[in-house]
Amino acid sequence: MNRFSNKTLLVTGGSSGIGLATALAFTREGGRVVITGRDAAALEVAKAALGADTLALANDAGNLADARALAARLAADGVRLDAVFLNAGTARFAAFADVDEALWDQIFATNTQGPYFQLQALLPLLNPGASVVINGSINAHIGMPNTTVYAASKAALISLARTLSAELLPRGVRVNVVSPGPVSTPLYGKLGLDAGALDATAAQIQSQIPLGRFGTPEEIAATVLHLASPESAFIVGTEIIADGGMSQL
Numbered sequence: 001m002n003r004f005s006n007k008t009l010l011v012t013g014g015s016s017g018i019g020l021a022t023a024l025a026f027t028r029e030g031g032r033v034v035i036t037g038r039d040a041a042a043l044e045v046a047k048a049a050l051g052a053d054t055l056a057l058a059n060d061a062g063n064l065a066d067a068r069a070l071a072a073r074l075a076a077d078g079v080r081l082d083a084v085f086l087n088a089g090t091a092r093f094a095a096f097a098d099v100d101e102a103l104w105d106q107i108f109a110t111n112t113q114g115p116y117f118q119l120q121a122l123l124p125l126l127n128p129g130a131s132v133v134i135n136g137s138i139n140a141h142i143g144m145p146n147t148t149v150y151a152a153s154k155a156a157l158i159s160l161a162r163t164l165s166a167e168l169l170p171r172g173v174r175v176n177v178v179s180p181g182p183v184s185t186p187l188y189g190k191l192g193l194d195a196g197a198l199d200a201t202a203a204q205i206q207s208q209i210p211l212g213r214f215g216t217p218e219e220i221a222a223t224v225l226h227l228a229s230p231e232s233a234f235i236v237g238t239e240i241i242a243d244g245g246m247s248q249l
Helices: 017-028 039-051 064-076 102-124 147-169 186-190 197-207 217-228
Strands: 008-011 034-038 055-058 079-084 126-135 174-180 237-241
Touching: 008 017, 017 034, 017 039, 017 079, 017 186, 017 217, 034 039, 064 102, 079 102, 079 147, 079 217, 102 147, 102 217, 126 147, 126 217, 147 174, 217 237
Parallel strands: 008 034, 008 079, 034 055, 079 126, 126 174, 174 237
Antiparallel strands: none
8 A cells, every 4th residue: 555655754753663663654655754863873773774765853852942943944845744643752650759850841841742842843834634643652541550750741642632633623634642552662671660670560561461462563553554644534633542452451
């Protein structure tokens, strides 16, 4: 299939994990992809995998100046966007008693404030009929210990998708959310846990997944592509949960 021929698509946090899997899926279906990330070396590796037509730009998802600079760069290059996957995010787990303002600010800056103002800056570049997909999380729906800040940041995104859908629909722009459950990505290695605690946490989480395994980035990417494509034109302000039944069964 070539659902994205002659279309340009932006994936923030596109150099690894779900973001890279989604960018690869877009290119396989004929799209031109713009990816962002903080690690310049990882961006170059991703660009090599995606093809020479890919635009790979260093960008900090939690930095408002970077959000505006990204939009300005794309505008200067004459780029118009048919879909945006606001995927870049961070996850740090900590007990409620141990959370400080620095942790709160870091997570909300990247997960909530960043996507909000990034989309605001990109709005003039969105073509009529453009689709915006936000990466949420089932942590917004379940009471997992040690995730108070992370879960709250993702719950804000889900609310944002609904309110922005109502506001942007007259412009022909749809906003939806894909909320993954546990997925095997490099993000799990950045939770702030030591190796033993990380293994124990992963085992405990896996025991709660009815399918008995973590998801793959490619499985989440397939849902993003559906929401980004014209075939989902009647889906507006919706959250699709892809979690192996963890929050449903």
